[in-house]
Amino acid sequence: MFPAPFDYHRPDTLDEALSLLGQYGGDARVLAGGQSLIPAMRFRLARPAVLVDINALGDLAYLRETDGVLAIGALARDAALESSSLIESSYPLLFDTGAVIADPVVRQTGTVVGSLCHNDPSGDWGVTALACRAQIVVRGKGGTRTVPIDDFLVDSFTTAVGQGEMAIEVRFPSPKPRTSGAYQKIERKVGDFATSCAAAQVTLGDDGTVAEIGIAIGAAGPTAVRVAGAESALRGSKPSKDAIRAAADAARALADPVADTRGSVEFKKDMAGVLVSRALLAAFERLGVGGLK
Amino acid sequence: MKVSVTVNGTKYEREVEPRTLLAYFLREALGLTGTHVGCDTSSCGVCVVVLDGERAVKSCTMLAVMADGHQITTVEGLVQGGALHPLQQAFWDQHGLQCGFCTPGMLMTSSILLKQNPNPSEAEIREGLSGNLCRCTGYQNIVKAVQQAAGAMQPQPAEPVAS
Numbered sequence: 001m002f003p004a005p006f007d008y009h010r011p012d013t014l015d016e017a018l019s020l021l022g023q024y025g026g027d028a029r030v031l032a033g034g035q036s037l038i039p040a041m042r043f044r045l046a047r048p049a050v051l052v053d054i055n056a057l058g059d060l061a062y063l064r065e066t067d068g069v070l071a072i073g074a075l076a077r078d079a080a081l082e083s084s085s086l087i088e089s090s091y092p093l094l095f096d097t098g099a100v101i102a103d104p105v106v107r108q109t110g111t112v113v114g115s116l117c118h119n120d121p122s123g124d125w126g127v128t129a130l131a132c133r134a135q136i137v138v139r140g141k142g143g144t145r146t147v148p149i150d151d152f153l154v155d156s157f158t159t160a161v162g163q164g165e166m167a168i169e170v171r172f173p174s175p176k177p178r179t180s181g182a183y184q185k186i187e188r189k190v191g192d193f194a195t196s197c198a199a200a201q202v203t204l205g206d207d208g209t210v211a212e213i214g215i216a217i218g219a220a221g222p223t224a225v226r227v228a229g230a231e232s233a234l235r236g237s238k239p240s241k242d243a244i245r246a247a248a249d250a251a252r253a254l255a256d257p258v259a260d261t262r263g264s265v266e267f268k269k270d271m272a273g274v275l276v277s278r279a280l281l282a283a284f285e286r287l288g289v290g291g292l293k
Numbered sequence: 294m295k296v297s298v299t300v301n302g303t304k305y306e307r308e309v310e311p312r313t314l315l316a317y318f319l320r321e322a323l324g325l326t327g328t329h330v331g332c333d334t335s336s337c338g339v340c341v342v343v344l345d346g347e348r349a350v351k352s353c354t355m356l357a358v359m360a361d362g363h364q365i366t367t368v369e370g371l372v373q374g375g376a377l378h379p380l381q382q383a384f385w386d387q388h389g390l391q392c393g394f395c396t397p398g399m400l401m402t403s404s405i406l407l408k409q410n411p412n413p414s415e416a417e418i419r420e421g422l423s424g425n426l427c428r429c430t431g432y433q434n435i436v437k438a439v440q441q442a443a444g445a446m447q448p449q450p451a452e453p454v455a456s
Binding site for chain 1: 311336
């Protein structure tokens with residue numbers, strides 16, 4: 001099915017884009033890669049009256065690390081992460097995630113920021129952004145604000161981006177020394193929505209205890225969700241089988257999935273725990289901490 | 294609204310509704326039916342075309358108006374001077390198709406795969422084509438065809454200089 005009719009604008013500058021978004025308010029949607037939005041419009045799950053296509057804003061296609069922050073612009077494609085040696089060497093969780101988004105063709109067009117803004121309950125980037133404690137830069141006519149990912153993901157397909165605003169960048173803190181992470185996902189086939197997914201990022205202190213920890217799960221509720229109980233099970237203690245088991249239990253208890261053709265509620269809750277455990281094991285292994293299985 | 298797009302080197306101008314999808318624009322407005330439409334939901338990859346020579350895109354999930362001012366290559370654009378593209382020749386030689394429905398998408402995705410990675414391993418080919426579905430061949434011969442094409446497209450070594 002074709003999308004319902006809409007008006008189409010392709011501004012040449014960010015100011016022009018913001019002006020159009022301000023003018024049309026809630027009737028307008030930003031079109032970046034369109035890999036989620038266009039299918040949603042075809043299924044009539046989304047019916048924006050106006051599309052503001054930002055594909056001419058090439059200035060927003062950046063991926064750069066400065067002052068301890070990796071900034072990814074609103075037009076950076078998923079594929080840009082896969083081919084970045086910086087991401088491959090220094091951001092293992094992002095590299096893992098980038099390799100399992102949709103399929104390789106879709107990744108050439110889909111964007112990281114667009115995926116976060118779409119906020120699909122089964123989306124991958126929200127999960128990873130929670131584990132990394134990312135921030136989103138949102139700009140409107142009134143100015144620019146920075147929103148922590150926990151506040152950004154409001155509800156299914158709903159974010160903190162207000163009318164007349166646009167998310168222009170996502171910021172991932174550069175990993176400190178002795179930091180690693182991993183992403184785990186179960187999908188029926190390449191390109192399917194996740195049956196279950198989990199992200200973990202760990203920083204070890206000088207004494208070998210967990211100094212910082214981020215754990216989140218997806219396809220387990222209205223949005224990606226931080227598993228605070230799993231984080232506190234590990235924070236401040238040495239990596240251990242018991243702590244990983246406690247983190248997995250916390251994820252299993254928190255997961256609130258929907259039964260569908262991909263699995264029952266019971267199965268998906270169990271997988272949330274399994275994937276948190278696998279993500280932690282992989283992250284610790286990358287830090288040279290083994291013997292935890 | 295008016296769309297001006299260069300497809301396989303020929304410039305076309307057409308009036309379209311903004312909601313027209315690129316795959317349908319190519320097939321119905323331009324008569325280029327080599328680009329197929331399969332699942333229509335960006336899952337199967339039979340509609341893949343190349344944008345500006347650098348990116349494979351599923352044309353069922355791109356608006357025709359987004360292509361305004363851009364260059365599109367479809368399967369019809371692979372033949373150069375009447376000769377099959379090395380990928381087309383390799384799909385022929387290796388029996389990389391049976392019904393042929395997925396072939397245009399396989400060829401276009403492979404063309405970008407080989408541009409980005411001229412000497413891919415079998416695993417890299419399988420990964421690179423994982424967004425393109427074939428329901429006939431089991432992929433074995435498709436992978437072989439891409440391997441043959443990769444070999445055929447390698448720059449030929451220079452003639453040794455007699456000393």
